[in-house]
Amino acid sequence: MNMLTDAAVEEALDASQNSDTLKMRGEDVCVFYGEKQALFGVNLDVRENQVTALIGPSGCGKSTFLRCLNRMNDTIDIARITGKITLDGEDIYDPRIDVVELRARVGMVFQKPNPFPKSIYENIAYGPRIHGLATKKSEFDEVVEASLQKAGLFNEVKDRLHEPGTGLSGGQQQRLCIARAIAVSPEVILMDEPCSALDPIATAKVEELIDELRENYTIVIVTHSMQQAARVSQRTAMFHLGNLVEEGPTDKMFTNPDDKRTQDYITGRFG
Amino acid sequence: MSDAVYKGGNAPRAAAARRDIGIKKRYAAEQRFRMYGVAAIAVGLFFLAALLWSVVSNGYTAFWQTSINLDVTFAESVIDPNGERATDPNKLLTANYPKLATEALVAKLGVDPENRKLVREVGGLISNGVRTQLRDMVVSDPAIIGTTRNVWVLASGDVDSAVKGQVNLEVDESRRKVSDQQLTWIRTMEADGVLEQRFNTGLFTRGASSRPETAGMGVAIVGSLYMMMIVLLLALPIGVAASIYLEEFAPQNKLTDLIEVNINNLAAVPSIVFGLLGLAVFINFMHLPRSASLVGGLVLTLMTLPTIIIATRAALRAVPPSIRAAALGLGASRTQTVFHHVLPLAAPGILTGTIIGLAQALGETAPLLLIGMVAFVADYPTTPLDPATALPVQIYMWANEAERAFVERTSGAIMVLLLFLAVMNITAIILRRRVERRW
Numbered sequence: 179m180n181m182l183t184d185a186a187v188e189e190a191l192d193a194s195q196n197s198d199t200l201k202m203r204g205e206d207v208c209v210f211y212g213e214k215q216a217l218f219g220v221n222l223d224v225r226e227n228q229v230t231a232l233i234g235p236s237g238c239g240k241s242t243f244l245r246c247l248n249r250m251n252d253t254i255d256i257a258r259i260t261g262k263i264t265l266d267g268e269d270i271y272d273p274r275i276d277v278v279e280l281r282a283r284v285g286m287v288f289q290k291p292n293p294f295p296k297s298i299y300e301n302i303a304y305g306p307r308i309h310g311l312a313t314k315k316s317e318f319d320e321v322v323e324a325s326l327q328k329a330g331l332f333n334e335v336k337d338r339l340h341e342p343g344t345g346l347s348g349g350q351q352q353r354l355c356i357a358r359a360i361a362v363s364p365e366v367i368l369m370d371e372p373c374s375a376l377d378p379i380a381t382a383k384v385e386e387l388i389d390e391l392r393e394n395y396t397i398v399i400v401t402h403s404m405q406q407a408a409r410v411s412q413r414t415a416m417f418h419l420g421n422l423v424e425e426g427p428t429d430k431m432f433t434n435p436d437d438k439r440t441q442d443y444i445t446g447r448f449g
Numbered sequence: 450m451s452d453a454v455y456k457g458g459n460a461p462r463a464a465a466a467r468r469d470i471g472i473k474k475r476y477a478a479e480q481r482f483r484m485y486g487v488a489a490i491a492v493g494l495f496f497l498a499a500l501l502w503s504v505v506s507n508g509y510t511a512f513w514q515t516s517i518n519l520d521v522t523f524a525e526s527v528i529d530p531n532g533e534r535a536t537d538p539n540k541l542l543t544a545n546y547p548k549l550a551t552e553a554l555v556a557k558l559g560v561d562p563e564n565r566k567l568v569r570e571v572g573g574l575i576s577n578g579v580r581t582q583l584r585d586m587v588v589s590d591p592a593i594i595g596t597t598r599n600v601w602v603l604a605s606g607d608v609d610s611a612v613k614g615q616v617n618l619e620v621d622e623s624r625r626k627v628s629d630q631q632l633t634w635i636r637t638m639e640a641d642g643v644l645e646q647r648f649n650t651g652l653f654t655r656g657a658s659s660r661p662e663t664a665g666m667g668v669a670i671v672g673s674l675y676m677m678m679i680v681l682l683l684a685l686p687i688g689v690a691a692s693i694y695l696e697e698f699a700p701q702n703k704l705t706d707l708i709e710v711n712i713n714n715l716a717a718v719p720s721i722v723f724g725l726l727g728l729a730v731f732i733n734f735m736h737l738p739r740s741a742s743l744v745g746g747l748v749l750t751l752m753t754l755p756t757i758i759i760a761t762r763a764a765l766r767a768v769p770p771s772i773r774a775a776a777l778g779l780g781a782s783r784t785q786t787v788f789h790h791v792l793p794l795a796a797p798g799i800l801t802g803t804i805i806g807l808a809q810a811l812g813e814t815a816p817l818l819l820i821g822m823v824a825f826v827a828d829y830p831t832t833p834l835d836p837a838t839a840l841p842v843q844i845y846m847w848a849n850e851a852e853r854a855f856v857e858r859t860s861g862a863i864m865v866l867l868l869f870l871a872v873m874n875i876t877a878i879i880l881r882r883r884v885e886r887r888w
Contacts, residue, residue, distance in 0.1 A: 282780035
């Protein structure tokens with residue numbers, strides 16, 4: 179390896195990171211499920227138009243942290259959160275923040291594809307309808323088509339928009355869910371192991387899609403697959419036992435991590 | 450070498466032998482258990498068949514009622530001998546209508562009209578219900594006075610029993626309700642086609658009566674219908690609202706746990722206790738009328754609520770959490786999530802529970818006895834505040850009657866009730882099938 183090129187790459191990377199604007203930031207985030215503490219003071223930045231991957235062994239708190247970002251943990255009675263999470267500098271746990279609006283700005287795609295048992299069209303149109311983003315039939319048609327196009331699903335389903343979304347294949351369902359999230363024009367999209375229920379071909383399509391979406395959206399993805407994190411993300415954060423072990427550019431994390439635990443996890447020695 | 454081969458071959462064989470015994474035992478146990486299951490089902494089916502057989506064999510005759518065809522002359526001399534009907538409207542209501550029918554039958558049978566004893570026996574063939582039947586004809590159209598009309602009138606209950614072969618003819622005539630002379634007439638009329646069994650529409654349209662041939666369960670059906678409507682209108686919205694709150698909104702704490710335990714307990718409370726509660730609260734405290742289907746409906750609502758709540762909560766819980774997460778993740782509020790996604794998916798389950806609750810309420814007797822619905826109600830209730838009875842209570846009352854003809858009516862009413870229940874339960878099963886297809 180040529181040292182000079184390496185240094186140049188790193189410099190270029192650093193430069194690009196510095197120019198990136200901060201989208202979301204977690205400061206000293208602690209989460210408790212009843213008596214049990216699931217996150218211990220996590221500080222993590224999410225940069226705009228980048229894919230941030232959260233990795234770590236099961237039960238390490240990466241999904242918990244992800245669900246804090248759009249306050250999905252609010253739906254769990256016993257969950258309690260301390261610390262501060264900001265979106266564009268605004269504290270999302272501020273009482274003045276409307277959680278409905280927050281979730282419209284920070285969309286979510288889940289582990290298992292979960293389309294509504296309604297038509298493909300209705301699945302996409304639902305978000306815009308409840309947020310009043312569209313009112314006329316033509317507007318709905320437009321947003322449905324645009325969202326499906328962005329999710330790379332339109333050509334596959336354009337002839338059966340009014341058939342149930344649950345009739346699609348697993349990979350198509352997951353892209354439908356992504357299209358559904360896009361339809362409300364979020365700024366950030368959270369993905370909780372979006373490919374864990376998909377076969378390799380569908381996974382490849384979704385990863386390709388994530389890469390395209392980066393242009394317009396900020397993406398935070400939880401994944402169990404090292405290769406996936408390496409393929410799709412620009413930055414990676416490693417969690418272990420509720421702590422953020424290390425965070426940095428994906429290239430560096432996978433080639434030269436600072437922390438031994440990251441090294442061990444990535445090389446498959448635990449987890 | 451041979452030693453080694455011998456050892457190597459023996460050890461697994463011994464183990465295989467042990468395994469064989471185990472497998473045989475397991476198969477035997479499985480076979481035995483299957484037989485227990487089949488036997489249990491066979492016993493259940495036997496009792497069901499016995500029940501249905503006893504009800505149907507006793508009750509099918511109730512749907513047929515003996516009638517006599519008469520040419521009734523509406524003689525002015527009998528109805529209004531003094532020509533007072535223009536001034537006294539009561540005249541037409543109080544006239545001696547049975548005499549008209551008796552005269553017509555006397556003429557038909559060729560009996561001497563002067564023989565009082567025979568005429569009385571002829572009169573005994575005809576149901577006293579003929580009074581209302583002929584009166585209604587005259588009152589609705591006074592112009593028929595003086596004319597002769599062909600009318601089917603009901604035979605008396607005893608004649609009906611005799612025609613259906615339910616009267617023991619071995620018994621001495623003096624201790625029988627149908628005399629030999631009457632039997633002869635019945636046979637002649639049957640041969641002439643004057644007397645025949647016709648479909649008993651009165652069973653479904655008439656109210657209570659002390660004469661079996663004019664007793665019907667019309668009032669009971671209407672009363673039950675009113676009560677079902679009240680239960681549906683009250684129990685469904687209250688039950689669904691309570692379930693949605695408990696399942697989707699309420700925090701999980703000691704209080705909600707207590708409520709949950711209480712709801713489950715209420716479902717097991719004997720229904721007569723609800724009757725006592727209804728008596729104390731609705732009648733003694735709120736002074737609602739006795740025997741009214743409104744009170745019955747309220748009591749049955751209390752009784753049905755736990756059933757509906759438990760079924761609705763189960764239906765809500767059966768909706769996958771991923772659907773809620775999807776809606777919430779899109780920025781739907783909790784209420785929107787429930788009403789746009791969860792409730793529509795749970796609706797078939799809720800309806801199933803409601804129908805089963807209604808069916809349970811329809812068959813309930815004990816609480817209605819306490820709030821005075823065991824009543825002799827001959828007139829249709831026009832509002833739920835009017836006195837009425839209910840189907841199961843009607844069955845209970847008929848079962849207490851002494852006449853032979855009420856036995857078949859009791860079983861007939863049971864058949865009608867069972868039919869209603871079967872239809873409701875089949876509807877519930879069809880709805881449940883549909884929900885299973887959803888995902």
